[in-house]
Amino acid sequence: MSDDVMVLDGNAAAGALGSLFAFDATTAIVRCGNCHASGPLAELRFYGSPQAMVLRCKNCGEVNLRLLETESSINLDLRGAARIDISRAT
Ligand SMILES: [Zn+2]
Structure with a gap:
């Protein structure tokens, strides 16, 4: 891996993923x-x-x-889906 690539932990994805999962899932x-x-x-x-x-x-x-879904977590398994497309709200 190149030295000029900034590597962060998963917290760096919080903003993008937060907007990704804030939608009506039934429309995906x-x-x-x-x-x-x-x-x-x-x-x-x-x-x-x-x-x-x-x-x-x-x-x-x-x-x-x-x-x-349990009291402590939600486990989502998407292995059977080849792809999920989520439209941006307009
Ligand atoms: Zn099928």
Whole structure:
């Protein structure tokens, strides 16, 4: 790694990530990692409860998102999504 590259810890990403996650998640466009269909998160198939959920692709049924919420943390697993696009509010 070059000496002229400034390396910071993850706190440096707080501003950008803060704005990224301050949005209505149901409007995010999710691209399925299996069949590559794209559509709003709101159109995925929801299984489970608000604290322990699985969202599946409406086209192929592949799991695109898993979320587990406990008293101490929220675990978000996006392995099944090839991509998530978030539009900026205008
Ligand atoms: Zn799919």
